[in-house]
Amino acid sequence: MEVFLSSAIQFGAIFLFGCVGEILTEKSGHLNLGIPGIMCMGAAGGCFGVKLVAMGESPNGVLVLLMGILFAMLFAGALGAVYAFLTVSLRSNQNVTGLACTIFGAGFTSFFLNDVVDIADVTVAGRLSFASLNFFNAHIPGVEALGWFGNIFLGHGVLIYLAIVIAIVVAIVLKRTKAGLNLRAVGENPATADAVGINVTGYKYTATIIGAAIAGIGGLCYSLCYTSGNDSTVEVTIQIIGWLSIALVIFTMWRPAVAIGGSFVFGALYILFSYISVAPAFKPLLRLIPFVVTILVLIVTSIIGHRETQPPASLGLSYFREDR
Amino acid sequence: MDENVTLELKHISKYFGSVAANRDISLALYKGEILALLGENGSGKTTLMNMISGIYYPDEGQIFVNGKEAVIASPQDAFRYRIGMVHQHFKLVDVFTAAQNVVLGPGKKGYGVKRINSEVRAIAEKYGFELDPKKKIYDMSVSEKQTVEIVKVLYRGADILILDEPTAVLTPQETEKLFSVMRAMKADGKSIIIITHKLHEVMAISDRVAVLRKGEYIGCVETAKIGEQALTEMMVGQKVELAIERPAVKSDRPLLEIRDLCVRSDEGSRAIEDLSFFIRGGEILGVAGIAGCGQRELCEAIAGLRKAEKGGIYHEGESIMGLSPKEVAARGIAMSFIPEDRLGMGLAPSMSITDNMMLKNYQDTRFGIRPIPDREGENAFVRCAKHALNRAGAFLDRHDPFVDRKKARAEAARVIEELDVITPSTETPVRRLSGGNVQKVLLGREMLTEPNVLITAYPVRGLDINSSYLIYDILNRQKQAGTGVLFIGEDLDVMLALCDKIMVLCHGRMMGVVHADKTTKEQLGLMMAGALDLAEEKGKPMGVAKDSRIGEDETWNA
Numbered sequence: 001m002e003v004f005l006s007s008a009i010q011f012g013a014i015f016l017f018g019c020v021g022e023i024l025t026e027k028s029g030h031l032n033l034g035i036p037g038i039m040c041m042g043a044a045g046g047c048f049g050v051k052l053v054a055m056g057e058s059p060n061g062v063l064v065l066l067m068g069i070l071f072a073m074l075f076a077g078a079l080g081a082v083y084a085f086l087t088v089s090l091r092s093n094q095n096v097t098g099l100a101c102t103i104f105g106a107g108f109t110s111f112f113l114n115d116v117v118d119i120a121d122v123t124v125a126g127r128l129s130f131a132s133l134n135f136f137n138a139h140i141p142g143v144e145a146l147g148w149f150g151n152i153f154l155g156h157g158v159l160i161y162l163a164i165v166i167a168i169v170v171a172i173v174l175k176r177t178k179a180g181l182n183l184r185a186v187g188e189n190p191a192t193a194d195a196v197g198i199n200v201t202g203y204k205y206t207a208t209i210i211g212a213a214i215a216g217i218g219g220l221c222y223s224l225c226y227t228s229g230n231d232s233t234v235e236v237t238i239q240i241i242g243w244l245s246i247a248l249v250i251f252t253m254w255r256p257a258v259a260i261g262g263s264f265v266f267g268a269l270y271i272l273f274s275y276i277s278v279a280p281a282f283k284p285l286l287r288l289i290p291f292v293v294t295i296l297v298l299i300v301t302s303i304i305g306h307r308e309t310q311p312p313a314s315l316g317l318s319y320f321r322e323d324r
Numbered sequence: 325m326d327e328n329v330t331l332e333l334k335h336i337s338k339y340f341g342s343v344a345a346n347r348d349i350s351l352a353l354y355k356g357e358i359l360a361l362l363g364e365n366g367s368g369k370t371t372l373m374n375m376i377s378g379i380y381y382p383d384e385g386q387i388f389v390n391g392k393e394a395v396i397a398s399p400q401d402a403f404r405y406r407i408g409m410v411h412q413h414f415k416l417v418d419v420f421t422a423a424q425n426v427v428l429g430p431g432k433k434g435y436g437v438k439r440i441n442s443e444v445r446a447i448a449e450k451y452g453f454e455l456d457p458k459k460k461i462y463d464m465s466v467s468e469k470q471t472v473e474i475v476k477v478l479y480r481g482a483d484i485l486i487l488d489e490p491t492a493v494l495t496p497q498e499t500e501k502l503f504s505v506m507r508a509m510k511a512d513g514k515s516i517i518i519i520t521h522k523l524h525e526v527m528a529i530s531d532r533v534a535v536l537r538k539g540e541y542i543g544c545v546e547t548a549k550i551g552e553q554a555l556t557e558m559m560v561g562q563k564v565e566l567a568i569e570r571p572a573v574k575s576d577r578p579l580l581e582i583r584d585l586c587v588r589s590d591e592g593s594r595a596i597e598d599l600s601f602f603i604r605g606g607e608i609l610g611v612a613g614i615a616g617c618g619q620r621e622l623c624e625a626i627a628g629l630r631k632a633e634k635g636g637i638y639h640e641g642e643s644i645m646g647l648s649p650k651e652v653a654a655r656g657i658a659m660s661f662i663p664e665d666r667l668g669m670g671l672a673p674s675m676s677i678t679d680n681m682m683l684k685n686y687q688d689t690r691f692g693i694r695p696i697p698d699r700e701g702e703n704a705f706v707r708c709a710k711h712a713l714n715r716a717g718a719f720l721d722r723h724d725p726f727v728d729r730k731k732a733r734a735e736a737a738r739v740i741e742e743l744d745v746i747t748p749s750t751e752t753p754v755r756r757l758s759g760g761n762v763q764k765v766l767l768g769r770e771m772l773t774e775p776n777v778l779i780t781a782y783p784v785r786g787l788d789i790n791s792s793y794l795i796y797d798i799l800n801r802q803k804q805a806g807t808g809v810l811f812i813g814e815d816l817d818v819m820l821a822l823c824d825k826i827m828v829l830c831h832g833r834m835m836g837v838v839h840a841d842k843t844t845k846e847q848l849g850l851m852m853a854g855a856l857d858l859a860e861e862k863g864k865p866m867g868v869a870k871d872s873r874i875g876e877d878e879t880w881n882a
Contacts, residue, residue: 178427178435185417185428192415196429196476197400307419307462 004268004275005152010226012267013156013163017218018245019252019259020167025080025211026249027174028204029187029314033098034083035215036242037105038076040235042216043223044109045075047117050133050224061135065158068136068220076216077209079105084208088201091318102242106235109219113234136225159221164260166214171256183207187312190319200319218245244270247294253301253309266290329391330355330515331376331407331484336385338371345371349385349541351534353484358506358516360530360547362523362559364614364849366814368539369519370412373486376517377409378402389484408482410473412489412616416461422468423457426476447475451508454501466591467498474505485509487518491525492616492831493593503529521614523552523853537561552855553846560816560849568796568821570840571804575824576605578869579808580626580657580777585635587621587832595621597832599635600867603777603808608799610823610840611812612848618832619812623779626810628652639777641873658775671766673755677740677747680754681732684769693717739768743798760791767798778802781812796822816845827867830854837866 018039025032032038049071053063083101086092137157143150174180185193186203194200222241223234231237248266252258273286301309331353338346346368353359363369374380376387378399387394389405396402402409416425423444427435444457453471461469470490477485487506491499506516506529520526526533527547535542535558542558581602589595595618603609611619624630626637628649637645639655671680695714698707736750743764747757754762763783770778780799784792799809799822813819819826820840828835828851835851836858850856859866 176435178431181420181424181428181435182430185420188417188419189415192417193428195399195415196480197403198429307460310419313418 002148002151004271006155007271008268009152009264010156010160010267011271012264013160014218014222014226014241015245015248015266015270016163016167016259016263017221018215018242019248019263020163020170020256021211021213021215021218022246022249023211023252023254023256023259024170024174024214025208026254026315027183027187027312028207029190029312029317029319030084030087030204030208031094031098031316032080032083032101032208032211033095033246034079034101034105034212035098035246036239037102037108038079038083038212038215039219039222039242039245040105040109040238041079042072042076042219043234043238044112044117044219045216046072046220046224047113047229048075051117061138064135068224069159069162069217072216072220073213076219077213080209080212080215081205083212084205087318088204088208091320094316094318102239106239109235109238110233114232133224133228136221137228157225159217159225162217163221163263166217167256167260170214174256184312187314190314191321194319194321204319215242215245244290247291250311251294251297253297254311265293269293328354330389332388333372333376334386334388336372336375336382336387338368338375338380339383344539346375346382346536347539349536351541351544353515353517355515356510356513357531358510358518358529360526360533361517361519361536362521362526362533362555363536364559364816366538367536367559369536370488371539372536373409373488373517373519376402376407376484377486378407403480403482406481406483407486408477408480408484409486410470410477410488410490412492414469414473416469416472418462419460421458421460422455422464422472422475425461425472426457426479428476429480444475444479447478451478451505451512453505466493466593467495467502470494470502478509483514485514485516487516489519489521491520491522493591499525521853523555523850523855526555527552535559552850552853556846556849556853556855559853560845566817566821568793568818569800570822570824571800573606573804573806575607576806576808577871578602578873579605579640580810581636581638581641581869581872581874582626583636583638583868583874585622585625585637586633587618587625587630588633589618589621594633595832596625599829599832599834601827601834601837602867602869602872603810604869605776605806605808606803607824608803608809608811608822609837610819610826611810611829612816612819612826612852613829614831614852615814617829619781619829621832622829623781623810623812626652626779627657636874638874653773656774656776658770658773658778670769671754671762674753676751676753677736677745677765678729678733678750680765681735681739681769681772682727682729684773693721735769735772739765739772743768744794758791760794763791763795764798767795771798771802775807777808777810779810779812782814783811784818785814792818816848820845820848828852834859834867 018035022032022035046068049067050064053059053067079101083097086097087094136159139155139157143154146154174184182193182198183203186198186200190200218241219238222238223229223231244266248259248262251266252262269289270287272289273283278286329352333349333351336346336349337344349372361369361373371380375382376396378396378401381397387396389407394405396405396407417428420428423440426444427440441457444455448455453475455468455471455475459468461472464472470493474485490502494502509516518529530547532544532546533550533555534544535555537559583600585596585599586594587596599622601609611622613619621630625632628644628647628651632645636643639657644652644655672683695717696710698710733750739745740747740750745757745761745764745768747761754765757765767780767783783795783799799811803809811819811823820843823840825837826840826843826848827837828848830852831854835854835856838847838858847856851858
């Protein structure tokens with residue numbers, strides 16, 4: 001049970017990165033279906049960044065972590081910027097562009113990790129020392145002494161707590177700051193925002209790129225933290241995680257604070273199949289649960305129809321000032 | 325220059341393509357006054373105000389604010405000159421509170437919920453608004469939303485306020501409240517320009533009135549020194565004789581009868597109130613009114629596109645209330661509606677003329693399966709099997725999945741031929757045609773269904789003179805064929821020449837039905853502005869036909 005809950009929290013953190021990134025993007029009125037690909041890019045960038053500094057016997061742990069996070073954000077942010085340029089400036093269809101980004105991101109990651117960074121070499125031949133990967137899972141010393149509480153809540157690497165901190169920060173920015181108010185106005189009614197002098201294009205770009213960068217850390221978190229670099233086809237699993245993160249946005253009704261709890265629920269549901277004993281034929285069915293739950297939430301919120309639980313009003317629509 | 329002039333326009337012109345929306349307009353606004361801007365539809369009032377508030381940029385002329393030349397290229401520039409405009413369509417974020425909407429935008433001040441609430445409350449109290457800063461916009465009535473818009477403009481420090489038809493969406497009580505707020509703002513030294521069509525409101529609130537007609541400045545007078553009659557004359561001008569035919573047709577019994585119809589607008593306000601009228605076969609009934617006084621809602625209600633709140637719609641004495649658009653169309657009611665844009669409802673711009681023909685009658689195709697005839701001397705079993713086969717055949721026949729492209733192409737060719745549509749071929753996408761030709765295709769397709777009631781709204785909007793005359797000709801041909809035509813129009817001169825009778829709407833209420841050859845432009849103008857109500861004067865219910873067909877088949881309950 002302790003292992004299950006601990007893993008659920010670890011897995012949930014990956015969802016949380018993707019979900020919070022997508023919430024930020026959607027609040028600007030852009031439905032970024034490129035999140036799965038963008039998270040893959042985060043994995044590619046993260047491995048690349050780590051490899052740059054993790055050679056040798058005793059790499060600097062803080063540097064390894066920072067380089068991993070930095071390059072994950074750079075790679076993911078770059079694809080996010082491409083998406084933003086296409087959908088904001090060129091006003092291309094958001095769904096089509098997003099799907100294209102997903103396909104590109106997954107393909108690029110597969111190529112990049114196997115042929116350029118050579119991740120298999122990283123793990124098997126040990127050129128990337130296990131010591132450096134351990135930095136991702138290093139936790140506060142002595143938490144084992146606290147029993148189950150320590151194991152479940154304190155025994156994680158720094159990325160898991162980073163996810164929660166980012167979620168809280170985004171929640172505060174959206175709810176309590178002028179910038180958050182303006183961003184929400186852009187996503188709800190860009191014409192209104194434009195009329196009062198808000199830089200609509202600027203907000204859309206900023207939210208999309210930062211959102212993508214946050215989601216990218218999720219990819220890094222999966223490839224180097226959760227699997228410790230042992231998954232040589234990360235893009236397959238990360239794509240599934242990406243789609244679930246988008247579902248999680250709906251599940252949490254566009255609230256980053258709710259997403260913290262929601263992502264752990266999703267994390268638990270996602271890994272449930274390997275912790276309970278059912279016939280192997282039913283295991284794929286168990287993995288469907290997060291999707292089924294999302295559909296249920298959509299049905300319930302649609303029936304209630306309360307304005308606060310609805311997506312941003314202009315989500316998915318391009319804004320063009322001269323359209324009147 | 326006069327010290328008291330806060331805003332001055334000098335020789336302002338604005339062109340859209342070759343059309344002059346404003347031509348050489350010079351106008352002055354004094355400190356602490358309320359100036360009413362009066363004019364018919366399309367007289368350029370809103371365009372002029374949009375140039376002051378930075379939405380459009382004038383092609384010619386200058387704007388002076390407090391004696392200095394001002395360059396107003398965006399709404400932000402306008403705010404820099406302390407000019408704020410409240411548009412007809414509110415620009416508010418629905419899920420935000422009133423206060424959040426007011427403070428929205430870049431500004432140095434921080435964001436604290438308590439502080440912004442108290443700031444907004446302070447402004448509201450100063451001028452006597454009733455406003456709860458914490459209320460969400462989606463919970464608000466139209467008048468509350470308008471209050472938020474005005475407070476927003478005041479919060480941003482406007483000294484010159486422009487209100488674009490603020491009373492159009494308000495009840496009389498709310499209007500009175502708005503006026504008292506306006507007086508409070510005037511006492512505070514603010515200058516206000518109010519666009520309105522209602523003469524009695526002009527008389528009640530304004531200090532001076534400026535009149536525009538067809539983009540030109542007619543004059544500016546002190547309200548106290550002029551009467552409603554004289555203002556109407558300034559507004560509508562002299563009657564222009566047009567060479568539009570009005571063939572005399574012996575009109576038939578009522579085809580379409582509307583009784584006590586109430587329809588709500590998208591915003592939830594009453595767009596049509598207790599409207600009763602009828603159209604006979606072989607007549608053109610014009611509907612005159614200021615833009616947005618319920619024409620759109622009326623058309624949509626008749627065509628089955630919008631749910632009527634109460635009342636009755638009868639076609640040849642039979643109720644068609646609540647029927648789907650398809651069922652309504654099946655009874656011979658056709659609609660050609662050009663709401664905002666030229667392509668309007670009913671044509672798919674990127675599809676060819678042929679495809680657009682099929683949009684309407686794609687369901688008419690039949691396989692041509694004929695039932696197997698009975699023969700004598702058959703046994704019961706064979707007859708039973710034949711019967712079942714025939715039933716299945718008839719079903720298949722009704723549900724032919726294929727479209728009849730040949731027939732549609734022939735129809736397209738017929739429309740092109742008969743109505744002189746200028747197009748390279750029947751396969752040309754509709755969006756590549758000019759406005760007049762698009763309208764001809766739309767009308768032509770509706771004609772093909774041989775309707776007996778034709779509803780047409782603004783059919784000549786955006787068309788040149790020649791195309792317009794062709795459209796009038798088409799309508800007259802329909803009328804001669806015994807069709808009842810409901811013509812929602814804009815230009816009074818055209819309506820006076822083309823229509824047999826004209827019904828005047830003023831904010832969803834009928835002001836009366838007059839014979840086009842017995843009325844004057846001034847009379848129509850007064851009715852449109854709500855200053856003359858013929859519906860009440862006659863003392864009997866207007867709009868109910870003496871030879872009504874309602875009740876022939878069913879009893880009509882009031």
